[in-house]
Amino acid sequence: MVNKLWCVGVGPGDPNLITLYGKQVIESSDVIFCPVKSVHSESFALETVRKIIALEGKEIVKLIFPMTTKEDKARPYWLSAYEKIKEKVVSGKKCVFIVEGDPLIFSTFNSVLEIINQKKEFDVEIVPGISSFQIMACRVKLPVVDGDEILVIMPASMKEKSGCRTAQLRDDFEKILEISSTVFVLKSGRVMNQLMEALSGRENIKVFFGELCGTENEFISELNDDLKSRENHYFSIVMIKKEEKEVDFGLAEGKERGVRASQSVFGRND
Amino acid sequence: MVNKLWCVGVGPGDPNLITLYGKQVIESSDVIFCPVKSVHSESFALETVRKIIALEGKEIVKLIFPMTTKEDKARPYWLSAYEKIKEKVVSGKKCVFIVEGDPLIFSTFNSVLEIINQKKEFDVEIVPGISSFQIMACRVKLPVVDGDEILVIMPASMKEKSGCRTAQLRDDFEKILEISSTVFVLKSGRVMNQLMEALSGRENIKVFFGELCGTENEFISELNDDLKSRENHYFSIVMIKKEEKEVDFGLAEGKERGVRASQSVFGRND
Known part of the structure; x- marks a missing residue:
């Protein structure tokens, strides 16, 4: 049996x-x-x-x-x-x-x-x-996380903690953006306009929108105003990626990228 | 071609x-x-x-x-x-x-x-x-994230931001634990003892250790002191999962779980 x-x-x-x-x-x-x-x-x-x-x-x-x-x-x-x-x-x-x-x-x-x-x-x-965020990243063709970076995967809505107001939730989102290198916001379709507002004016981020990623009806684009009029879909994802300064691979000799020391969050690493 | x-x-x-x-x-x-x-x-x-x-x-x-x-x-x-x-x-x-x-x-x-x-x-x-964190979760047989929860995937070490000290990195880890429901700490082998120290005494979390997850030599256990003497391995993961109050499915009638309202981080959800 x-x-x-x-x-x-x-x-x-x-x-x-x-x-x-x-x-x-x-x-x-x-x-x-x-x-x-x-x-x-x-x-x-x-x-x-x-x-x-x-x-x-x-x-x-x-x-x-x-x-x-x-x-x-x-x-x-x-x-x-x-x-x-x-x-x-x-x-x-x-x-x-x-x-x-x-x-x-x-x-x-x-x-x-x-x-x-x-x-x-x-x-x-x-x-x-x-998971759908994985295939979306493969289509966008950008690293999700590398080296010391932090990845956050979250739904568009979060439960109110007892007594907490929207301002607190917005604070949490600020903290998430601050700490992470890449954020996937799942089920983002219903709050696309608000999400775009929350992200507008920020520097050094790239934002992508994906719908039905990994299906025949897949749609992926950089986040832009055209998406505001798009009908919201349950299977939608927003990928927010902080842009690091680009390494100049074409002219490697003599140029050095500022290398920062790596350290454990928990204590010494070596 | x-x-x-x-x-x-x-x-x-x-x-x-x-x-x-x-x-x-x-x-x-x-x-x-x-x-x-x-x-x-x-x-x-x-x-x-x-x-x-x-x-x-x-x-x-x-x-x-x-x-x-x-x-x-x-x-x-x-x-x-x-x-x-x-x-x-x-x-x-x-x-x-x-x-x-x-x-x-x-x-x-x-x-x-x-x-x-x-x-x-x-x-x-x-x-x-x-990804190895996915198969580890399948072995542990616990939900990774559900509903309104937030998932964080991070390496054990992070780059020092310019001028930032270890205290700042520890602050970041506190923020991560506060915001998220589940955290996977990758490449945790070399800092196991410090990580265990950072997590000890915390209530309402479950912590698991996984090594070579998804291979023939896979080893998974709840985090315990025996692991301190274990030889560190590159392919190791620590899964930190906050415990929510258990829903009483056995006696569903008449018992209600405190249901909290769901709200968008970005504005109204409906």
């Missing part, structure tokens, strides 16, 4: 960005669970998988994860998803839960995983996937 | 974590460039690829990237690597540069990419790969 659930991250939409292991797990499964927004919705992860894996003979089970930030509204759906998974897993079938991107980075699987970890009724194996 | 370089991230070491597209690009290549520390070193990326792709008939070119944080020392090697790549690319051969993990996240490819972007002598296509 298997008594185990696999969760496979199928990447951003291009089926060829699935890992070899992820493909193998899905191919050898009896039951495929896929997240949908509502009962009549299609599963984006399943559409991705369908392009390269024959699904005949496999049982497909849609699990509803409603689009809400209200946990008390979502929780019954998470529990219901868990119960459906458990029923199949304990029946001895090989079950796989497929999700877009990476299963642990802003994914619907996270809520189910918390229940699995608490109830401990069956085992789980998680297979990583390419 | 191709006149293009591919760069493929081959993931953390398990060849089955290569993407389908990455495998296909490597298989169809004439020349494989791989980074090594010195002339007699083996390439970790090549060892990974060799396990699943037949390399007969392909030209393997080692490129030396010395282990140094001094840019003036490293730069001649970057330029030399670039020239070797250019020679093969303009000859019309299909060339692929393979790197561990993801090509744009703390990878040797970043320095070569900067030269390619400046010189514009040939095109480049970058294929993302699974």
Whole structure:
């Protein structure tokens, strides 16, 4: 008896960005669970998988994860998803839960995983996937982080801490920009205009906008005013990259870049 | 004529974590460039690829990237690597540069990419790969980030800003811990004891140590004093995860989790 659930991250939409292991797990499964927004919705992860894996003979089970930030509204759906998974897993079938991107980075699987970890009724194996920010960076063709740099990945909205006001949230964003070299702001579609305002007038940053990165309908551009009129999309990312002074590779001899010492945050490095 | 370089991230070491597209690009290549520390070193990326792709008939070119944080020392090697790549690319051969993990996240490819972007002598296509922090999280089986949470990925050491002292760097680390839900500290091996000290006594965090995640010699554990005597390894990661109050899924009825409002950093969300 298997008594185990696999969760496979199928990447951003291009089926060829699935890992070899992820493909193998899905191919050898009896039951495929896929997240949908509502009962009549299609599963984006399943559409991705369908392009390269024959699904005949496999049982497909849609699990509803409603689009809400209200946990008390979502929780019954998470529990219901868990119960459906458990029923199949304990029946001895090989079950796989497929999700877009990476299963642990802003994914619907996270809520189910918390229940699995608490109830401990069956085992789980998680297979990583390419996250949309990774393919966006590959398209932009700029280093994400190198050497001593810091990367931040954040959603466009954050929870208000108790008693905290928007000013505090803006302060947090300032701190993030100050500390990091590169920031990816996920799900930025609904706040594009505000985000552009917050970034306008800043020097030495490059800003890119990406939509549906890694799918057939991918759109990527430098951030510009034309984007203000663009219809907002859930699968949108803004990449903010601080520009360092360029190294003059063409005339390397005799020119020196100011080399700064590297030091540990935690103490001496050597 | 191709006149293009591919760069493929081959993931953390398990060849089955290569993407389908990455495998296909490597298989169809004439020349494989791989980074090594010195002339007699083996390439970790090549060892990974060799396990699943037949390399007969392909030209393997080692490129030396010395282990140094001094840019003036490293730069001649970057330029030399670039020239070797250019020679093969303009000859019309299909060339692929393979790197561990993801090509744009703390990878040797970043320095070569900067030269390619400046010189514009040939095109480049970058294929993302699974980064070691992703597979570590899959093994730990805990959500990385969910909902409104913020993820930070940073190296253990950071460059001193001009005139800044260690105290400032420590301040930065405090800010990072304050703002984020999850932090991955990469290349943490050499400063494990200091890092453990910096984290000791903190409440509501879980800390994990990972070494060679995604390889046959993978070692993952909760952070504990036994690790102090462990020999430091370059491929080590510390995962710091803030613990939220647990949702009681077992007894959902009648119990409510404090639901906090979600608000955009940039303005209103709706």
